[in-house]
Amino acid sequence: MKRLLLLLLAISLPIVSNSQIKYESISSQKLGETRQIKVQLPRNYEENSEKRYPVVVVLDGDYLFEPVAGMVDYYSYWEDIPEMIVVGINQDGIRMDDTYYSDKNFLPEGKGAKFFEFIGMDLLAQLDQKYRTANFRIIVGHDFTSNFINYYLLKQAPIFQGYINLSPDLAPEMANRVTNALQTAQSKKWFYLATSSEDIPKLKNDILSFDNQLKNIDNEMVSYKFQNFEDETHYSLVGKAIPSAISSMFEIYRPISTKDYNEILLQTSVSPSQYLADKYNSIKELYGLERKISVNDFMAVYKAIEKTRNWEDYKILYKMAFDHYPGTMLGTFFEARYEEETGNPKKAMRIYQxxxxxxxxxxxxxxxMLEKAEAIKKDFGY
Structure with missing residues (x-):
């Protein structure tokens, strides 16, 4: 186990070296003690003084923080996911106390109940006060702590939207309780569950049974993903599950892919520009994030319009380009192409100029741009 964790650290540390790692102490009234946390801020946190960031809370932060923080930094660098604030809670030697639950109703009790309130009322409140947090939160746990994170899902108004369950050691009734919570969820939830062929047998069997319940949930507000990794152990599955879990929660955030281009944008029944507008509206609605449309996505839609010859789509596209990239040639080019292909070459020539x-x-x-104007001038003798 220790060799695996050292390997994960070796992979993660070069990735997070350009991010800001802070080691802090949180004074908790609920616990009546001070707890140690690690905080990774996005690379350009100080420079982007108006920007707010989703939060990832990592239990077992003494060993899970680095792989999670590394993957968040890596994926956000390539803009596949938003930049996020990652917070790890160190629980070395006390995780069993922190995750304690009653043997009668199987809900947090004693130190477990206090730790539950510490996260929801002390930790998140202090993070919101100190850092520029957005109202989108993910929580991550492994075996005992993975079971524990699901108690937040059972609340009437859950404070987390995303749940990453790495080989959970499920409490009695937890599977039924989570299934019911997700089946009746009225706001968007992302739920990830993982086990492996070499996982601890009892955990694996319970998780497979849990998956059989979850995959029958019929609720459009729930995004559920399950993975059963071959030839991985209870500990090694973590290295494969974390990137898969994180990326699955931000599928719509990613740039338009070749697959999206071929299977969606090239369909004549689809308006590529409207698809682009809907994509970024969904990002705002789901994650509470205002995101500038990437040049990559503008170019994908431009190529689709040229391919399908759906020239009217340029009207929507050039308006969005002027909004997102004012002062650049992007909106000007799209407007000129619209006029050029809809019978107004002289107007297109002037726009290019x-x-x-x-x-x-x-x-x-x-x-x-001047070459495009000159070509029209030559063709039409202006």
Whole structure:
């Protein structure tokens, strides 16, 4: 186990080296003691002074923090997920006390009840006060702590939207309680569950049975993903599950892929520009994040319009481009293409010429835009 954790650390540390790692103490009234946490802030946290960030709370932070923080930093660097604040709670030697539950009703009791309130009322409140947090939160746990994270899902208004369960050691009734909570959820929830072929037998059997319940849930508000990794142990499955879990919770956030382009944007029944607008509206609705449309996504829609010859789509596209990239040639180019293909070559020529002095972007520069204007002038004898 220790060799595996050292390997995970070796993989993660180079990735997180450019992020800001802080070691802090949280004074807890609920616990009546001080707890140690680790906090990873996004790379450009200080520079982006107006930006707010989702929060990932990692239990077993003494060994799970580094792999989770590393994956968050890596995926957010490539803009597959948003930048996030990652918080690890150290529980070395006290995790059994922290996750204690009653043997009568199987709910947190004693120190477990106090630790439950510590996260919800002390930790998150202090994080919200100290850092620029967004109202989207994920919680991560492994075996005993994985079982524990699901107690938050049982509340009437859960404070976490995403739950990453790494080989949970399920309390009695937990499977039924979670299934019912997800079946009746009225706000968006993401639930991830993992085991492996070499997992602890009792845990694996309970998890497989749990999956059989969860996969029958019929609720459009729930995104559920289950993985059973081959030839992985109770500990090694963590290294494969974390990136898969994180990426699955942000599928719509990722840039438009080749698959999206071929299977969605090239369909003549789909408006590529409207798809783009809906994609970014969904990001705002689901994660509470205002995200600038990426140039990559604009280019994907541009290519789809050219391929399908759906020229009217340029009207939506150039308006969005002017909003998101004012002062650049992006909106100007799309507007010119619209006029060029809808029977207004002279107007298109003038729009291309208007790009002079605007900021270049992607493949668009002054020479390209003036060449486009000159080509129209030559073709039509203006």
């Amino acid at each position: 208007n790009a002079y002095g605007q900021e270049k972007i992607a493949f668009l520069d002054t020479d390209f």
